[in-house]
Amino acid sequence: MGKKPLIMIANDDGYRAKGFYKLIELMRNIGEVVAISTEKPMSGQSHSITTQEPLRVYQADSDLDYKLYVCNGRPVDCVKIGYRFTDGRMPDLMVSGINHGSNASANVLYSGTMGAALEACLDGVNAIGFSLLDFSPNAIFDHVDCYVDTISRMVLKNGLPKGICLNVNIPKISDNQINGIKICRQAKGRWNQTFEKRTDPFGRDYYWLTGEFIEEDFSDGTDIFALKNNYVSVVPTMCDMTDNASLQLLKEWKL
Numbered sequence: 001m002g003k004k005p006l007i008m009i010a011n012d013d014g015y016r017a018k019g020f021y022k023l024i025e026l027m028r029n030i031g032e033v034v035a036i037s038t039e040k041p042m043s044g045q046s047h048s049i050t051t052q053e054p055l056r057v058y059q060a061d062s063d064l065d066y067k068l069y070v071c072n073g074r075p076v077d078c079v080k081i082g083y084r085f086t087d088g089r090m091p092d093l094m095v096s097g098i099n100h101g102s103n104a105s106a107n108v109l110y111s112g113t114m115g116a117a118l119e120a121c122l123d124g125v126n127a128i129g130f131s132l133l134d135f136s137p138n139a140i141f142d143h144v145d146c147y148v149d150t151i152s153r154m155v156l157k158n159g160l161p162k163g164i165c166l167n168v169n170i171p172k173i174s175d176n177q178i179n180g181i182k183i184c185r186q187a188k189g190r191w192n193q194t195f196e197k198r199t200d201p202f203g204r205d206y207y208w209l210t211g212e213f214i215e216e217d218f219s220d221g222t223d224i225f226a227l228k229n230n231y232v233s234v235v236p237t238m239c240d241m242t243d244n245a246s247l248q249l250l251k252e253w254k255l
Contacts, residue, residue: 004065005031005092005156008120010078012042012099012112015060015070019098019132022141024068026148027095030156032065034091036082038075038112043101045074045112047119055081075112079119093156094120097130098148100139104131104169104223104233105189105215114167114237121165121239126155128165129237133227134172143173147181147232160236167235171227182231187222189215 007027011020015037027033036057050073061068069085071078079094099113108114117129130148132139151168160166167186171178193211200206215224223233 006086006089007031007033007152008079008082008086008091008094008125009033009035009037010075010082010094010096010116011037012045012075012096012116014038014041015068017041017100018137018139019100019130019141022144023095023098023130023148024066026145027152028066029149030152031092034067034069034082034086036069036071036078036085038078039070039072042074042112043099044110045076045115046110047076047115048074049080050074050077057081057085075116076119079116079123083123090123091120091125093152094125094127095130095148095152096120096128097132098141098144098170099129099131100137101135102131102133102169102227103129103167104133104227104235105187105213105217106191107189107213108167108186108235108237114165117165117167118237118239121160121163124162126160126165128152128155129167131167131169132172133169140173143178144170147178151181151234163239164236165239167223167233167237169223169227169233171230171232174230176230179229179231182226182233184223184226184233184235185221186235186237187215187219187224188217189213189224 096116117127120127195207226233
């Protein structure tokens with residue numbers, strides 16, 4: 001390993017995902033890459049980890065300044081165990097994705113992509129989660145290069161405050177050119193979830209999670225507003241989830 005920055009890559013869509021290989025391609029233009037992916041799609045895993053079964057890792061590819069590993073665990077597991085494969089170096093940058101689908105607004109709470117980024121952030125590593133607003137496994141990533149490259153290089157150059165990572169969402173490709181990058185706050189939103197009752201071939205009932213995302217904040221300055229206006233949204237995201245504004249209120253309860 002030389003003097004190039006060391007970049008760790010993780011994801012939650014599995015090692016065959018197009019977005020994962022696009023991120024590998026772009027990061028190899030910047031530094032040395034150690035990529036470690038989930039073995040299968042692991043969307044919605046948030047910050048969960050594997051505790052009831054052993055983790056297994058195998059090397060799937062390698063080249064000059066590049067190694068690819070596959071892990072049977074969750075996205076956060078990939079980050080935790082990935083440090084074993086960096087030749088004793090801590091990464092200069094950890095990037096997660098590129099996720100197939102939005103992680104804007106409250107989706108960040110469920111995201112395995114952002115779970116991986118937040119795990120690296122907890123370890124003091126500069127981290128970014130990248131997502132594309134296209135859930136299709138055949139999503140087109142041709143238009144993301146300059147935005148992923150620019151944001152990654154700026155983080156490497158300037159660093160991020162302790163306890164902060166970036167949640168980056170990119171509009172899907174369209175006939176309209178992306179208008180640029182906006183630094184945003186997380187919009188308020190929630191999932192209106194239902195469980196669709198179905199019956200398997202053996203006559204047994206089961207339930208399939210469905211629902212729709214309800215946007216509750218359309219105001220200027222939010223990630224949802226930026227994405228609707230065809231901007232790349234960048235939200236600084238905290239590991240510390242304390243609502244400091246409510247501390248005094250709760251103290252007045254005299255619990």
